[in-house]
Amino acid sequence: MKKNIWINLGFQAGAFLLALLITTLILIFAGAPPLKAYGSILSGAFGSQKNLIAVLISWSPLLLTTAGVLITFAAGLWNIGIEGQMTLGAIFATWGLRLFQDTNVSPALIIAIGLLFGMAGGALWAALAGALKTFGGVNEIFGGLGLNFVATALTIYLVFGPWKRPGVGSMSGTKPFDEKLWLSTLPGTALSPWGIGLSILAVIVVFILLRGTYFGLKLKAVGKNMRSAFMLGVPTWQYSMFAFLLCGAFAGLAGAIQVEAVYHRLLPNISNGYGFLGLLVAMLINYQAIWVIPIAFFFAALNVGSIQLQIVHKMDSSFAGVLQDLLVLLILLGQGARERLLKKA
Amino acid sequence: MDNVILIGLAGVLAAAAPVLFAVVGETITERAGVINLSLNGTILLSAMSGFAAAYKTQSLLVGFLVGMLVGAIVAFVVAFGSIALRQSQVAIGFVLALTARDLAYFLGVPYMNVPGPTLPGLPLPLLKDIPVLGTLFFRQNAITYLSFLLILAAWIWLFRTRPGLMLQGVGERPAAAFVRGANVNRLRYLYTIIGGAIAGLAGPAYTLSIKPGWMGTQTGLDGVGWIALAITIFGGWNPWRGALGAYLFALLQWLGLVLQPNLPNIPSQVLQVAPFPLMILTLLLVNVGDAEWVQRWLASMPDKTRRLAVKALRAMRASPPAALGTTFERD
């Protein structure tokens, strides 16, 4: 048993190094000095307090989306629709704020309402994908993808249509909300302690749910074999629906936080790839909730740090994506290789 | 005026060609029991590298070949990861979809907005003068003709030939194919790679023909692959139905812009997104027959209506290859 753990770590490290190696080759191929490049990623992420804060800002929604997909993964579901769910969260949050901004409801309350609306919105969109899956037999991957497109179009429609700012409808989004409706952030930054707090809380909740609860076990049963789980008395469709709802609510919360703390308005593509990134993180950590916090942080750091690549080395900053993707890919393949070896042995 | 419509429809046929490559390629792959979810990345990467190659060599042929090569390589990783290393096909495919996409954007920078070669039109003598059909089908370019042929070829191969029969078998019940002498996993490698190569044609078909040139994130191809995957299901793993789906999709998008002036209050984005709800709806119709509540609901119907409803649902349903997404091990 102990031996396996070491073999495990060995393979993880190996995959990581291999990923680094490949990306280094790519860097060389793209004509950038690798060491300098990695250096500037580091300094870009941790060089200044401002950058560190930027990292934390993109950490928070990533925590939420990852936590969300861990639930759906446990239920054996590929919730690719999470991007759309996050978008709907943003839309609903905006809606909530718009509903009350001109009333004399206390700002704090409005903000809270916004967050709840966001969760509701995400859950609703997830429920759609879930209903299509559980009652319509439509594979959640394709239901979700379709709904992602619809969500994007819906945002653009709202931004240029019903919710367009006075005069100019602009890609820049809806008219920013009054400062009093901003989720309180650390002075001079877009970092909201609330956002971080809620995100970490979400991760903890998921961790506990999947660890030692009946809910978690039944969810796993549903995920691994729905028929059998049903015969064992688990209300299967309710469970997968619930998984969708929970994931959607988390994604929606992430969207709402983007609106209330980061952008202070609704803008197109507000989900910004966090959903897919969450799926990546979940795969990278092999669906083990315990690793969400550090790995999500690592990914966030890569996002922020790699911007320096373009500024300093005039290199397209999609490099961060390349690095993250390759990392996950190789970890997956590494797992496969490990299992094979252990089987042979 | 109807001539205008005809030309427009001919344009639709051309515009659908790349998606069609992707759909047929994926159909073949999935028939072998493998899901290649990486299409979106495959298309972007093959689009970029195909264009880059054609630009460097000034040879269209090289461009398309490189596109196919890229598609084949990505597909190989899917096959290797899922067959040799037994990892989830969906997981590998999804990660590859992102990897290939980001690689395309990252490596494509030097080729952005440089003028490259584009595929010339190729009206077929005589044929092109057939009244309606000529305008529709025979004033296209080589790659569009290829897309027409591909539908036919894929269909014949799948449903009329011995190897095609075995291909179906491998995706339907690998163990049975195995005892009938098939080397299941080798075939799965083979067809995954072939399917990937065909899908790899989609990229160059865009950057060398339909939407010439590489413009990085503005090339406007991000998403096509996901659409193609959905159409594959809509097509019920049959090249004909798949092609129909691809054409339907292109048609709807075309209508979206043609009708724009007549629908002053509907934003163009809404018209453009229309195919997706429709797609979801069709997937629903195709699958809903198996749903439990439908069965219960049917059971509660009077006999005659029930018989009819059941027939209707069965007619629509398209069931995937039984072994889709599973691994096969002898023993």
Added chain:
Amino acid sequence: MKVELRNIHKRFGKVHASNDIALTIPAGTIQGILGENGAGKSTLMKILSGFIQADSGEILLDDRQVSIKSPADAIQLGIGMLHQDPLDFPPMRLVDNFLLGHAGGLFPNHKEVAWDIQKLNAQFGFALDPEAYVDSLTVGERQQLEILRLLWLGARVLILDEPTTGISASQKTKLFETLRKLAEQGKTIIFVSHKLEDVDVLCHKVAVLTAGKLMGEMNPPFDQKKLVELMFGKEISLGERYSAAAEGATLTLRDLAVEDARLQLSNVNLELRAGEVVGLAGMEGSGQGLFIRACCGLLRPVHGKVTLNHLDLTGKSYHVYKQNGATFLPASRMEEGLVPGLTLTEHFILAEETQGVFINQERGLVLAEERIRSFNIRGTPTSVVESLSGGNQQRALLALLRTPLSLILLEHPTRGLDIESAIYIWGKLKERCKQGSSIVFASSDLEELLQYSDRVIVFYSGKSTPPLDARSLTAGKLGELIGGAGWDEWETEQSA
């Protein structure tokens, strides 16, 4: 063709599945292979048919040494294997099933093949429609299809692994006829089974495997007792046949009518007494499936009434039935019974009542160990179910049953299990009856039906007999009914 195996060895990790097997089968012989579960029968056959390869050993055909690396090689050499669950392609037409894997030009000629099928049909008196789809056939017919296909491909050695499970008596007789005919043509038949009586009537020669070793061979007349001793190393006897049926109905069905896409079943009536065992006879897909699923809410009746413990549960869902003490163990253990990837412990926790939010791991472990012991399952609390053997999976499934239960529904409770395991399982079930549970089980094994049921309902293409007293039934009579003969009395009764 003469088949000769010389010191064949095959290991799966620790398990020595084939241990120095040496066996010679002259042409034209029907060779029986007996052995308990896990004895190594399938392994040996898989080796001969190229499905897997031996670690060491030689195979000779007509005294020529051959190397069989794949089923393709086997077919080339004229060896064809008929697997327990026929390996065909349900959604395809018969012709395509025939063609699939048949070497030849790019474009096959369907007409020719259809014609060949008809000829073979005639030769063996089968009635297979080349244009029909395989999923419209019964297991028996699918076996016939496979046999024809293998012969068509030129098989001269025919291996059958437990072919008599899941087919009707009449189909069985038909099968045996065919095999004899083939033997007369000089073909070599290898017949794997648990069922002594089958071997008894069919085989010219029997070999017994135990724990991967060839324990001995025997020629007719076969001494059943000795065979059993060879197989199990001890005597085995069916326990006394007894009934635990008491007064008071648990389940009652009134004018029940259910149907699915393929079949309708109508005006079924049953009054099931506490502790009673009712067996459901009939070929696969004759209606038992519908019946049993209608008894537990998995199928909503289109007409009629289902009451469980005097509660009208008509149209309620399976879970409602479950809460009222009914439970159903389907035939497909891994698909509809156990959850691959979860451990035995996790299964037992799932099966028990949920208590609170958090799982008490210790209690789960204790529970698991206790159940594993009392059902002597070969496995540990942490072993995942897919790593268990067929029989042990079946034991685990039974170990999941809660107490008390008023109704237990089972499909093929002992399919694929050897006599010893089967007796063990029925022991456990009868205990339940003593505790007042009623049992309804579907089986294709006449012996089992007659041995353990108090009453039997026979199904034939959507028709069903009223419950018949098992004691008044004989295997012969039962076989007829399953085959569709002798139904007149109820025909009239029903129309009246």
Added chain:
Amino acid sequence: GQAPAATEAPAAAPAATEAAPSEPFVFGVILIGARNDKGYSQAHYEAGLYVEQKIPGAKMLYLENVFSGSPSYPGQTTSQLASQLVDQGAKLIVFNSDDMKDEALKFAKENPNIYVIGASDDWTWKDGKTYTPSPNQIDIMGRMEYGKMMAGCAAALTSKTGKIGYLGPLINDETRRLAASAYLGAKHCWTEMLGKDASELQFKVTWIGFWFNIPGVTADPTQVADDFYNSGYDVVISGIDTTENIVEAKKMHDAGKEVWALPYDFKDNCNVAPDVCLGVPYFNWGPAYLATMKTAIDGTWQEGFQWNGPDWADINNPDTSAVGFVKGDALSAENSAKIDEFIAKLAGGLDLWTGPINLQDGTNYIADGKAATDAEVWYLPQLLEGMEGQSVPSN
């Protein structure tokens, strides 16, 4: 009334840490597209290069593809990106698109000692609808209306069918007024120079829904262009950042069709396909950037809004003209002369934004004989009477 350059009344310059001319002046440019997009962003990028070359020691930093949801910057707000540039020493940040207007304002507010240029924004415009004081910000726009008028004119002069297509991005005030200007130019040359009847001129706008194609979200500009050409519109004017219209025109041309195109944004865009290019209206941000940055360096910075017109002496003068128009090879000599004539008229004070001008719904927008104010032009609420196509995304 189109005063050549309307610089607003001075406002207090920020208490900025004066960048002593000795140390090199570093400025950052945030581009919505790619620096080599043959379009809007490249024009800004080259303006940056222009400044680098004009101010000794000036250094440009830049970030490309900064649009919301860009895969290049998962989860980065534009103002975060801007501060990354500041970390690299940038004293001034250019936000090059309307998409970034809020982020620009936010950033200016959060970084009072960094100068901000908001290209195509109107925050600091006193007559603007959304005037917001922002001392360290200057908003700059070029009067592309003129360029579009010239494009429209060239189209009208050349079109054989009298059907002109306009490939529009998304619908907002800017895109409306530019499409409208193109129409006004076309109508003028159609009626005044060719003496034809305005009713015979068809001018149709099709919006794709964004500045470039996003599958499943926007209409495909390639399809739009094709559809124009296939349905008899023989000239297509581009209003989007990418070059589909001219690329498709080339295809059609090679297939023997008589069609033309006018690309947008970037002066060399005719090179994509000279033999179908009638000309290209383009921005020349260099001069304005240079002037503004100089004020940042010597501390004479003044908040305000600039809407810079062409240098009528030479509209293509790289050092003086904010917008220009390069004639394309496909333009016949005769029409080329006519264009020059038209430009001369404009230089001479011809104002096509003079009433009567009716909106698409028929209501009068600019009274007869009255000249539109800048605000009226900037905030054009609808397309104009005589133009076909959507005016507003929704009501």
